[in-house]
Amino acid sequence: MEALFALHDGDPKQELVDGQPVAAERLYAGRLLDELGQFAPGASELLRLAANAQHLQRWALPRSEYPMGLAGYNAWRREQKKRHGVLVARVMGESGYGEQDCDRVEALVNKRALKQDAECQVLEDVVCLVFLQFELEAFAVKHGDDKVVNILQKTWGKMSARAHARALQLVTGLPEGLRALVQQAVG
Numbered sequence: 069m070e071a072l073f074a075l076h077d078g079d080p081k082q083e084l085v086d087g088q089p090v091a092a093e094r095l096y097a098g099r100l101l102d103e104l105g106q107f108a109p110g111a112s113e114l115l116r117l118a119a120n121a122q123h124l125q126r127w128a129l130p131r132s133e134y135p136m137g138l139a140g141y142n143a144w145r146r147e148q149k150k151r152h153g154v155l156v157a158r159v160m161g162e163s164g165y166g167e168q169d170c171d172r173v174e175a176l177v178n179k180r181a182l183k184q185d186a187e188c189q190v191l192e193d194v195v196c197l198v199f200l201q202f203e204l205e206a207f208a209v210k211h212g213d214d215k216v217v218n219i220l221q222k223t224w225g226k227m228s229a230r231a232h233a234r235a236l237q238l239v240t241g242l243p244e245g246l247r248a249l250v251q252q253a254v255g
Contacts, residue, residue: 118176
């Protein structure tokens, strides 16, 4: 696990936690692991490794720098995800994990075959729940209501019914205006 945590330490974006700077991606990975523990207490070791490895170098280039706009940005994210999955498999291999485990975690990092794979769906649920719990409010500050509703609808569509129930518990703690946008998005 520590070898995978080391993948997060190159993040130049820092957040303060109890007065100490922490790499933003390491903090994100920790939140995924915490949420996974609550959402799926019996999660496999491979699923926990994959949750820790959900790191896409999101700081590398702001969307505004892509000449092809959103299409170029999304293509870059797909490529980064693929490359990161390969890097995760290599780090795991160097840490003594077998080839089958490395391949499995690489597939989970890429969240391939999402609709056919229960573990991929659990990981997708957890990513969505962490977004709703920790990132939605900051996202809403930067974007208009229409954009927020659109993202919420897409997020909701990716989640299982079980995650919907937990998400509705989480959003009760949001400011009233944001709660209204959630209600609008999910009907």
